[in-house]
Amino acid sequence: MxxxxxxxxxxxxxxxxxxxxxxxxxxxxxxxxxxxxxxxxxxxxxxxxxxxxxxxxxxxxxxxxxxxxxxxxxxxxxxxxxxxxxxxxxxxxxxxxxxxxxxxxxxxxxxxxxxxxxxxxxxxxxxxxxxxxxxxxxxxxxxDINRTIKIKGNIALIYQDMEELDKALNKAKETLELIETNKETLSNKYYSSKYKRMFNVAAIYASLYKNDKDKHQYADSSLHYYNSLLETKEFNLNSYYTGKVYYGMGTVYTLKEAYSKASSYLEKSLVLFTKSKSQSYLYKSYYNNGLNYYNLNKLEKAKQNFLAALSIKKDTILDDNYIKMHGYLSQIYTYQNKVDSANYYLNTYIRNHSKVSSRDREQFKEAIKIDFDQKIKDLKEDSTKKSFYYEIIVISLITIVLFISFLVFKNAKEKKRTKKKLNDLLEKISKKEDLTEKSFSLSNPLKIKDEQHQQIINGLLKIEEKKYFLKEEFNLYNAAKKIGTNTTYLSKIIKDYKKMSFNDYTNELRINYIIGVLSNDKKVRSYTTQAIGEIAGYKNAKSFTRIFKKHIGITPYQFIEKINKEL
Known part of the structure; x- marks a missing residue:
C-alpha cells in the first residue's frame, strides 16, 4: 500500500x-x-x-x-x-x-x-x-495611425487580387487622405507611407485602363501619380523604388501604344533594377522593353531584350511571356535570315506550347496540314545543303502565319458565338423567361433505355428541384450516394443524356441558377463577385469568374452592367 x-x-x-x-x-x-x-x-x-x-x-x-x-x-x-x-x-x-x-x-x-x-x-x-x-x-x-494606414493598404491589395478595382481604388485613396490628415503624427514615416499608397493608386488606375482602353482618364491619372512620385524630392527614393516608378510609367505608355516613350522609361528602369539587383523586375522590364521595340520594328534591340530576359528566367511554361518570347525570337531571326536560330526558337516555342495544351498542338497541326515534326527532322538532315536555308525560312514563315491566322479565326468564331449566346440570354431576361429550367426537361421526353436509367434521371431532377447543387459538398460521390447509384454509372448517364461531364453539368446548373437570381434580384447585383460566387456554390471569386466567363463569354461584373442597362 x-x-x-x-x-x-x-x-x-x-x-x-x-x-x-x-x-x-x-x-x-x-x-x-x-x-x-x-x-x-x-x-x-x-x-x-x-x-x-x-x-x-x-x-x-x-x-x-x-x-x-x-x-x-x-x-x-x-x-x-x-x-x-x-x-x-x-x-x-x-x-x-x-x-x-x-x-x-x-x-x-x-x-x-x-x-x-x-x-x-x-x-x-x-x-x-x-x-x-x-x-x-x-x-x-x-x-494607432501607423497600423491603420498599413492595414488599409493591405485591404486595397486584396481587392485588387479579387479584381474589384473600384473598391481597391476607393480604399487606397481613403488611405492617402488619412496619411495627409495625420502628417504631423506620422513624422518621419509620412513620406514612406505616402509613397506606397500613391504607387498603389497609380497601379490601380493602370489596371482600370488595361480593362477599358476607351477611358483614357485612367491612363492620365496613373501617369499623374507616377510623375508626382518622381517630382516629390522628399520621397528620397532609392534605385529600386525609382525603378518601380519608371517601370510603371513604361507599362502605361505600352498600353497607350506609345512604344517609343514606353521604351525610354523602361530603359531607365533597367539601369536602376540592375543597380538594385532586382531579378524579378529586371525580367519583366526586359520583356516589356523587347515587346516595345518589336512593335517599333527595331528587331535587333527587341532581340537583345528578349535574350536578356530569357537569361534571367530559365525554362518555365508557367509564364506565358516566357513562351511568347521564343515565338518573337523565331520571327526576328527569320527576318534576319539566321536560319539555325530561327529553327531553334521556333521548335522551343512549339514544344513549350504543346506542354501547355496538347489539344491546341493537334489543332495547330491539323490547321497547317503538315507533319511538322517530320518536316523539322528532314530540314535538319538537309542542313548541309544550300536549299535548307530557303526551306526553313519558308516553313517558319508559313507556320507562323498559318498559326496566327488559325488563332484569329478561332477567336473571331468564339466571339461571334459568345455574342449570340449573350444576346439570346438578355432577350430571355427581358421577356422574363425562366432561366433555371431543369436540365432533364420532362416537357421534351428523353428516350430512356431502362428503368434504372429513369430512376437515376429522376434522382437528378430531385437534386435540381431542391437545388442541392448549390451546396459546397455537392460532388460526384455525394450526388451518386444521394441517388443510390455509383459514381461510374452516374457519370455515364450524364454523359449519355447530357453529352457532358459531371463537372460541366454542375457548372451549367450553377451558372443558370445565378443568372436567374441576378436578373430578378437587384440587391444581389450589388454584391461583390465573391459573395455572388458563394450563392452559386463556389468557394472563391476567381473560380466563379473563370467558369462564368467560360459559359457566358463575359465576367459577372460585365454581365451585371449589361443587365442593369437592359432592365
Missing part, C-alpha cells in the same frame, strides 16, 4: 514538473523582445525567429502565446515548411480568450494581420480579407 502511495505521488510530481517546464512565466519586457524577433526574421534567420516564437508559445500570457502560434504558422507557410503542430486549432482555442482591452488591441491587430497574410499566401482571399477587416477595427480602437 505504501509503495502504491509513493508511486502515485511520484507520478503527480513528474506531471507537475513537466507542466511547470511547459508553461513559463516571462516578464512583459521579455515577451516584447521575443515578439520583436519575428519582425527581424530576415536579419536573424527564420530558424532563430521560430525559436523565439516557441518561447512565446510556452508562456502563460494568452495574447503573446496566440501571437507565437500565428507568427509560427505564417513563417512556416512562407518558407513552405511542414506544420506538425495543429496551429490553427491552437489559434482558434486561444484567440477568443484574449481580453478585448486597450492593452491587447495592438496585439490583436498583429495577430489578425498575420492570419490575413497567411491566408493570402494560401490563396484564401475571402478569409484573408475578413482578418484584415478585423485588424483594421483593432487599429482604430487602439487609435
Amino acid at each position: 505504501l509503495k502504491q502511495i509513493s508511486f502515485f505521488f511520484l507520478v503527480l510530481f513528474t506531471c507537475f514538473v513537466s507542466f511547470a517546464q511547459t508553461i513559463k512565466k516571462y516578464r512583459e519586457s521579455d515577451l516584447k523582445d521575443f515578439k520583436n524577433k519575428f519582425y527581424q526574421n530576415r536579419e536573424i534567420g527564420v530558424d532563430s525567429s521560430l525559436y523565439y516564437m516557441n518561447r512565446l508559445i510556452e508562456s502563460n500570457d494568452i495574447a503573446y502565446k496566440t501571437f507565437g502560434y500565428a507568427a509560427t504558422e505564417y513563417l512556416k507557410v512562407r518558407e513552405k515548411q511542414a506544420i506538425n503542430i495543429p496551429f490553427k486549432d491552437s489559434i482558434n482555442k486561444y484567440l477568443p480568450k484574449i481580453a478585448k482591452t486597450n492593452k491587447n488591441y495592438t496585439l490583436l491587430f498583429d495577430i489578425h494581420i498575420l492570419l490575413g497574410n497567411t491566408n493570402k499566401r494560401r490563396k484564401l482571399i475571402k478569409p484573408a480579407l475578413q482578418n484584415y477587416i478585423t485588424a483594421e477595427n483593432y487599429a482604430l480602437l487602439a487609435k
